[in-house]
Amino acid sequence: MHQHSRTDPYADRYADRAAGMVASEIRALFAVASRPEVVSLAGGMPNIAALPLDVIGGMLDELTRRRGAEALQYASAQGDPELRARICEVMALEGVHGSPDDVIVTVGSQQALDLLTRIFVDPGDVVLAEAPSYVGALGTFAMYQADVVHVPLDSEGLVPAALRETLERLRREGRRVKFLYTVPTFQNPAGVTLTAARRAELLDICAAHGVLVIEDNPYGLLGFDGEPMRALRADDPDHVIYLGSFSKTFAPGFRIGWALAPHAVRAKLVLAAESAILSHASFSQFAVREYLMTQPWHQQIKSFREMYRERRDAMLDALESMMPAGCTWTRPAGGFFVWLTLPEGLDAKAMAPRAIADRVAYVPGTGFYADGQGRRNMRLSYCYPEPDRIREGVRRLASVVEREIELRDTFGTGRAPERSGVDTPGPDTA
């Protein structure tokens, strides 16, 4: 009698949308990347060690004693009204003027993205995203079986002419475009920022084609030079849904993000949120509200900016002095990430195990595209390691790339056979 079994006995019962959810071997390598021996330029974890943890501890203690009965109770799916009012004050720093009524608090901005895709996207609908785009968004779009069409970006952000051409082509093909998803400021993973001129152009093109814009802006207040960039939402309240987050400006552990949406959309989002989570984490909302009301948060953001600027400088200086000829990279004016392009014929995904063996980690570029692009690219983050570690990491990386160029020259290709699966690290990877 032969016994048949599978690695997963439920393999043939999953919904179609779950069938492709598989982690690749590269993802498993990140188990090594988070060891202290490895310089990880892979993760996107904010450096919350810079927060005054004892002060926050006192604040939470006081909150529990004073308002515990409310803070530990069920709450509405739209979120605490007082917090929503504070969120509007935060958005005002980027020129956005919205009503607390049109804000919904979400479990990080990731949940806002999930809810928006849930209410707007049927399987096969087109979603436009930058090339490259935020991996968490691509995961959500894949989950709802959207057809992601990428629009290229360059050092000035998304290319308007390419957006226009793409929309015209899709219109000719009779495809339904549900929205454009964009991270216009200090983009993840590319580190670039959409210029003011292009912002206006993007809004005009989308208005002309009746395309909704989802502006995801978690890094907007973490600019290194001058005043915050004016948000897209500031200039087109009717066609732009704005997503924000306290994960980078305060702490991701509270999981507080939000969406500011036109009234009718907001109403649907609240119903969708009720079906997803019933009620928000009241305690987290009270904590963030308390933080905004009692702590010098502007000052804290300023010190985050200074810390990240020093790390960005360390990375750019190290890349400049150490990387082999033929490598190019972006120069972010804020946020967490540098996007590096390897010389022709190299494959950042194939190279990843060799980098791990040399005790340096990055995220291969393929994870940031829905269509297999990005093999020559990698995302390097400077948010978490100290400047000395960043320099050491880049030194190790440069040596790996040099040997990779040699391998390419030997075999006439630097590319390995394609492997499937999710090959970006989880959010808890430093």
Next chain:
Amino acid sequence: MADLRTPELGHIVVLAGGLSYEREVSLRSGRRVADALRSLDLDVEIRDADATLLDALQAAPPDAVLPVLHGSMGEDGAIRDVLDLLDVPYVGAGPQACRIAWDKPTAKSVVRAAGLTTPPSVTLPKEVFHDLGAAALLDRVVSRLDLPLFVKPARGGSALGVSVVREAGDLPAAMVGCFAYGDAALIERYVEGTEIAVSVIERDGEPVALPAVEIVPAGELYDYTARYDAGDTEFVTPARISDEAARQAADAAVTAHRALGLRDLSRTDLIVDAVGRVNFLEVNVAPGMTETSLFPRAVTAAGLDLGRTLRDLIARRRFP
């Protein structure tokens, strides 16, 4: 084997993790093994192989160590050399046997000398391609071994860096993929057939083969994703092979275990080809113990319990 009472085994350390590419798999193996032993009320601690290990082992020497470190250090003999230096008893092969088994081409020649069939192959380091030129060398490899070919790192596990090559033009990319995981590549003639794994455990010092587990990957290759994630790899126990092939496979696994000087437990990967001949591919001295792994499936297929089986192996090292 006597059913020893648990307190007599003392403090057992399961070594898992490490810095190899198989860290994640090893951590999963370690948790599974520790749970199985703890369910027998044994005193078990999971420890990573990191900078704190030596101090910890010296400060409070365990009564026995069960290494489930995969990949280099775990399987190349190094960690066992260290345990020998510390005079800590451990389950599994000693360092010298590990070194031979870990190096796939060496293991192939040892088992071939012991009478087993193993596909023809050539092992070449990266430098040779660099120094002599890859194109001509790869042409020669193809004409000598014939397509299809199987390319894998000469040392390593979990099918990381492996490819099946059916067109000569795909060989350079397969080499690049392979060299991502090591500096030498084993290029082997790919044998089509039924892929099986035969686990071996020692009972009273004698290696015994457990029922063969047949592997039916959903795609062409039983690669890393198929092994640990995909969910659509199918396992059949006992394998759907003839009684004669099953007997030969069991003999082959025991022969490999003996010829390589292994101890306590091992897993041998084999292919039964179209004419029923059993081909040796490689052997594992620290087989995977995750919820999807082959060794625990074989233990179950034999009507045994994983925890008790490992406990008996530990007892043998603890009270030689």
